[in-house]
Amino acid sequence: MEIPYTVEPRPDTGLYNAKLGIWLFLASEVMLFGALFSSYVLLRTGNPNWVQHPMNVPMATLNTMILISSSVTVILAWAGLRMKNFAQFRKYGILTLLLSFGFMVVKGIEYNAEFELGLFPWTDNYMAVYFTMTGLHGLHVIGGIVVLGYLLGPGAKMWKTKPEQFTNRVETFGLYWHFVDLVWIFLFPSLYLL
Amino acid sequence: MDDHGHADHGHDEHHEEGFIRKYIFSVDHKVIGIQYGLTALCFLMFGFCLMILMRWQLASPGAPIPLIGGWLGDANAPGGIMLPEFYNQLGAMHGTIMVFLAVVPMIVGAFGNYVVPLQIGAPDMAFPKLNMMSYWVYFVGGIVMLASFFMPGGAANSGWTSYAPLSIIATSGQTAWLIGMIFLITSSLLGSMNIIVTIFQLRAPGMTWMRLPYFIWAQLVTSFLLVLAFPPLEAAGVMQLMDRVAGTSFFMPSGLYVSGEILEYAGGGSVLLWQHLFWFLAHPEVYVLILPAFGIVAEVIANNTRKPLWGYKALVYSGIFLGFMSFVVWAHHMFMTGMGTVISAFFQTTTMIISIPSVVILTALLISLWGGSIRFNTPMLFALAFLPMFGIGGLTGLPLGLAPTDIHLHDTYYVIGHFHYVVAPGTIFGIFAGIYYWFPKITGRRMSEALGKAHFFSSLIFINGIFFPMFLTGLAGVSRRLYDGGAQYSHAAPVMHWNSFMSYAAFGLLAAQLFFIVNFVWSIFRGKEAGDNPWDATTLDMCATTSPPMGHGNFKVIPTVHRGPYDYSAPGAEDSFLPQTAPKQEG
Amino acid sequence: MLSFLQNWLPINASEHGPYLDELTALVHWLMLVLFVGWALYFLYVLFRFRASANPRASYEGAKSHVSQYIEVGIAVFEVVLLVFFAIPAWASWVEPPADPDSALQVRVIAEQFAWNSHYAGPDGVFGATSIDLMSATNTIGLDRTDPYGVDDVVSINQLHLPVDRDITVLLTSKDVIHSFALQQMRVKQDVVPGLMIPVHFKATMVTPPEAQFPACNATKTCWEITCAQLCGLGHYRMKGFYTVHSQQDFDAWMAEQVAAVMPQPPAEAEAPAEQ
Ligand code: HEA
Numbered sequence A: 001m002e003i004p005y006t007v008e009p010r011p012d013t014g015l016y017n018a019k020l021g022i023w024l025f026l027a028s029e030v031m032l033f034g035a036l037f038s039s040y041v042l043l044r045t046g047n048p049n050w051v052q053h054p055m056n057v058p059m060a061t062l063n064t065m066i067l068i069s070s071s072v073t074v075i076l077a078w079a080g081l082r083m084k085n086f087a088q089f090r091k092y093g094i095l096t097l098l099l100s101f102g103f104m105v106v107k108g109i110e111y112n113a114e115f116e117l118g119l120f121p122w123t124d125n126y127m128a129v130y131f132t133m134t135g136l137h138g139l140h141v142i143g144g145i146v147v148l149g150y151l152l153g154p155g156a157k158m159w160k161t162k163p164e165q166f167t168n169r170v171e172t173f174g175l176y177w178h179f180v181d182l183v184w185i186f187l188f189p190s191l192y193l194l
Numbered sequence B: 001m002d003d004h005g006h007a008d009h010g011h012d013e014h015h016e017e018g019f020i021r022k023y024i025f026s027v028d029h030k031v032i033g034i035q036y037g038l039t040a041l042c043f044l045m046f047g048f049c050l051m052i053l054m055r056w057q058l059a060s061p062g063a064p065i066p067l068i069g070g071w072l073g074d075a076n077a078p079g080g081i082m083l084p085e086f087y088n089q090l091g092a093m094h095g096t097i098m099v100f101l102a103v104v105p106m107i108v109g110a111f112g113n114y115v116v117p118l119q120i121g122a123p124d125m126a127f128p129k130l131n132m133m134s135y136w137v138y139f140v141g142g143i144v145m146l147a148s149f150f151m152p153g154g155a156a157n158s159g160w161t162s163y164a165p166l167s168i169i170a171t172s173g174q175t176a177w178l179i180g181m182i183f184l185i186t187s188s189l190l191g192s193m194n195i196i197v198t199i200f201q202l203r204a205p206g207m208t209w210m211r212l213p214y215f216i217w218a219q220l221v222t223s224f225l226l227v228l229a230f231p232p233l234e235a236a237g238v239m240q241l242m243d244r245v246a247g248t249s250f251f252m253p254s255g256l257y258v259s260g261e262i263l264e265y266a267g268g269g270s271v272l273l274w275q276h277l278f279w280f281l282a283h284p285e286v287y288v289l290i291l292p293a294f295g296i297v298a299e300v301i302a303n304n305t306r307k308p309l310w311g312y313k314a315l316v317y318s319g320i321f322l323g324f325m326s327f328v329v330w331a332h333h334m335f336m337t338g339m340g341t342v343i344s345a346f347f348q349t350t351t352m353i354i355s356i357p358s359v360v361i362l363t364a365l366l367i368s369l370w371g372g373s374i375r376f377n378t379p380m381l382f383a384l385a386f387l388p389m390f391g392i393g394g395l396t397g398l399p400l401g402l403a404p405t406d407i408h409l410h411d412t413y414y415v416i417g418h419f420h421y422v423v424a425p426g427t428i429f430g431i432f433a434g435i436y437y438w439f440p441k442i443t444g445r446r447m448s449e450a451l452g453k454a455h456f457f458s459s460l461i462f463i464n465g466i467f468f469p470m471f472l473t474g475l476a477g478v479s480r481r482l483y484d485g486g487a488q489y490s491h492a493a494p495v496m497h498w499n500s501f502m503s504y505a506a507f508g509l510l511a512a513q514l515f516f517i518v519n520f521v522w523s524i525f526r527g528k529e530a531g532d533n534p535w536d537a538t539t540l541d542m543c544a545t546t547s548p549p550m551g552h553g554n555f556k557v558i559p560t561v562h563r564g565p566y567d568y569s570a571p572g573a574e575d576s577f578l579p580q581t582a583p584k585q586e587g
Numbered sequence C: 001m002l003s004f005l006q007n008w009l010p011i012n013a014s015e016h017g018p019y020l021d022e023l024t025a026l027v028h029w030l031m032l033v034l035f036v037g038w039a040l041y042f043l044y045v046l047f048r049f050r051a052s053a054n055p056r057a058s059y060e061g062a063k064s065h066v067s068q069y070i071e072v073g074i075a076v077f078e079v080v081l082l083v084f085f086a087i088p089a090w091a092s093w094v095e096p097p098a099d100p101d102s103a104l105q106v107r108v109i110a111e112q113f114a115w116n117s118h119y120a121g122p123d124g125v126f127g128a129t130s131i132d133l134m135s136a137t138n139t140i141g142l143d144r145t146d147p148y149g150v151d152d153v154v155s156i157n158q159l160h161l162p163v164d165r166d167i168t169v170l171l172t173s174k175d176v177i178h179s180f181a182l183q184q185m186r187v188k189q190d191v192v193p194g195l196m197i198p199v200h201f202k203a204t205m206v207t208p209p210e211a212q213f214p215a216c217n218a219t220k221t222c223w224e225i226t227c228a229q230l231c232g233l234g235h236y237r238m239k240g241f242y243t244v245h246s247q248q249d250f251d252a253w254m255a256e257q258v259a260a261v262m263p264q265p266p267a268e269a270e271a272p273a274e275q
């Protein structure tokens, strides 16, 4: 027996299964990063000897731009599918992928520069927070790359057999991707600027 | 109401699926539920056995452990005599295993998985593959935890609470504990998201919110607690892992001096931050342990009083309220960490508030008995015993919840007594009620009533023998987590004799489980045929599907629901029960 | 109820202690009444509505509103407990003594697995301590070259306190979390590394001679410092002793200790006040 509402929304909740699923997942992610942000605030306000090392703001600004653009391209990719235009999906999907690689490369350069300055996670708690939070965010980006790579590669076969479900998958991926973007938008000011 | 005969038992005859797909990497919620159940029972037994070793030590500190003492290894028990290091490992792992590897997987993983889709009339869980993953991630987490006993320095030994900095300077078992916890958290998240989506999306036609069996409500609230409370512990786990392996100082203050040396840490961290993050999970977690048990008990009571639950709506709203409140009481575990008046007033107040919905739920269940036609079968006995036992556990939470009275009782055996009354004769009895109740549905065979009753009465007596004296030793001020049970201390001397009494009761409880194990195994093969609705119940799991339910899809046709969950002894109806699928009489 | 609970509670020898015990007794009254009430109802119902006596259940069930009155009653009782007892009691527990100058201040420094106590000595000022000076002989890292430090008194696993006088114990830890508990004083406070947490109380009874260290070891009646928080493999034996003296005896003890660290005590050492 088929599981209902995998594709079309259930009338009384107005959602298809995966969409509710991804919202719940994102709720748990909010709690995860929320806990980290609160810990950051507590550690910082609770420590009179807190040191804030100067961070590479231009690089991070660049990365912010990259991520925001990728949020746009991921919508365009999904819109392509909605308009039954697979080529557009491919184009913008690959662009998103490239942007997320770009993000990771910039991040890598930044990490490297910090290591060269002798700044490591164990240096002090500012660096600990910095590496833990950006590292965890980076893992989320990598997770996104893997999923998107799958959707563009082997997973794309589904477009032929179940186009609607495939479109839904891309939509849920898009929601996740926006969230990863959003986390960065909180990380950037709180780690680099404040 | 016999639209499902014995005619078609050939449903699991089709052999397209190999053994592995069908029984090991299965995506069928029923198989996964059974996998969860059996694994969790093994962990339950294992957690109990750890405790038996500890109880031996507590009864006779320093005496060699008989029979198996020699197998424990010289690092743990040279000459069969337990070392304090090993005692601490056993304690931490008993707590961890019982909570995260036995009870939650049993009550959410097994019962939630098996029963939820059946009770709401769904063909399966919303995400069958995630469901399978959630089991296997749990399995790996369990293996990591078990394997940690074989690491140098043994398993985690800083209590199930893993308070920093002790946990950060602890042996490598703690790292394994953290990694294992991350697996278990992931598994719980996958499982609970699945349950929520299933309940929201896959309810059968006509299954409105107020027609859901109470068990479903309990699972729903529980799953929300898991989804929202576990991630902060995951964050905390990541930070503790960083402290241990990357040398950060999230939980390390400056200037620690440990066994003759200054610790090399940057410092500046906060010790209490860990406790806040831990209890932010662990308090909701205790309601994760109890809410599904409320759900099971409610089902069994409605069924065996042959009447509707009294105050169904109050039960539902109290459950939801309990869920919300459980996020704002966590610091009642931390009254002794140097808390000011305002904060302590806040947490005392929320703690008193949260006791009210529990009282409402218990009261509603008790009043449900009034006017019933009570059948005393084994599941019902466990469900009934649950009420006063949870009552003792819950009521003894009150003096702990008031900060001034907690001063003397904090970290004593009074606390141990409090929470074991809620989790052992509480939750564990709820689990037993559930096993005896759904066993005929799952296997198609009944368990023996005689053995069941023997199991019940012996367990009831022994379990009280273990936990009641703890209140007395707690009042005397005996601390928990003492390797010698307090033999060092003068203030413990007047109550020391209880230690061996409690231990004998624990050994008795272990022996009493033989009734269950024999019954369980024997009934799988030899039990009486159960029939499709073994308890004359009204809910879909019992009335709309075969025993055991058919392989894929659960139902031949998705049932349509016409009435509330507990239409027992309805006026005018001939039978003592009207299934949820029975159409309403026009009139 | 209180006298019933006192069958198990340790004796109570502090000023705030009786109040806490009374509150404990009050809560246990509530618990007992609820439990017995419900239990009687429960047994009655199980008997009266057993299937053989009542073959057909009633669809409506109970119709009375008693349960709501009970629930409201419990809620009211809890509010009373909170507002009139628990919150004020806690406020006075964390409140520093009214006259901090006349209070005795003692530092207690916990470590795996011992309790160090540190008295300011006749000058009433604690000498400086430093982690770099810590060693097997100088367990608290006291700087004896600090002018305030010369007269300080340090002892391990022995805490001496005067009776009928406000006491403030300043708690710190060298390594992990411990919990400082004095059963007879109804005092318990976690000792958290990185924080200095004060606890205030007043003893109202001198430790009876048979309960004083070391004589008490034989009779198992010692007044002990208990460690209530898991702190490692020696947690179970992290025990200290404390003795409450009359002010006179306390002064005599203090003078003796000071004499031991300072061969020529300054004249004021004789004076009773140590601030
Ligand atoms: C299932 C688990 C569970 C449940 C339900 C509860 C329920 C409650 N708990 Fe408990 N608690 C734990 C598990 C649980 N707890 C654990 C595991 C710990 C220790 C952790 C550790 O330190 O390791 C702990 C510790 C703990 C503490 C910390 C103590 C300390 O460390 O000093 C406190 C303090 O406030 C507390 C309070 C409460 C309160 C007020 C309730 C209330 O919700 C209870 C409300 C219920 C009632 C008031 C009962 C009403 C019923 C009746 C009146 C019916 C009677 C019926 C008949 C007679 C038929 N608990």
Ligand code: HEA
Pocket (backbone or CB within 6 Å): B038, B041, B042, B044, B045, B048, B051, B054, B055, B091, B092, B094, B095, B096, B098, B099, B103, B158, B159, B160, B161, B289, B416, B420, B423, B424, B425, B428, B463, B466, B480, B481, B482, B483, B506, B509, B513, B516, B517, B520
């Ligand atoms: C859900 C949680 C849970 C459960 C169920 C239990 C169950 C039991 N616990 Fe435990 N316990 C904890 C959670 C739990 N505990 C925690 C969190 C701690 C604190 C740890 C710490 O300090 O950090 C603790 C600590 C703790 C202590 C204190 C140790 C100390 O402070 O030094 C003691 C002492 O007696 C104890 C005893 C027991 C006993 C005798 C049981 C018994 O009730 C067990 C009964 C078990 C059964 C009845 C199961 C029988 C199994 C089967 C029937 C399976 C059959 C199998 C098949 C068919 C395959 N526990």
Ligand code: CUA
Pocket (backbone or CB within 6 Å): C111, C112, C113, C177, C178, C179, C227, C228, C229, C230, C231, C232, C234, C235, C236, C238
């Ligand atoms: Cu120090 Cu326990």
Ligand SMILES: [Cu+2]
Pocket (backbone or CB within 6 Å): B282, B283, B286, B329, B330, B332, B333
């Ligand atoms: Cu709690």
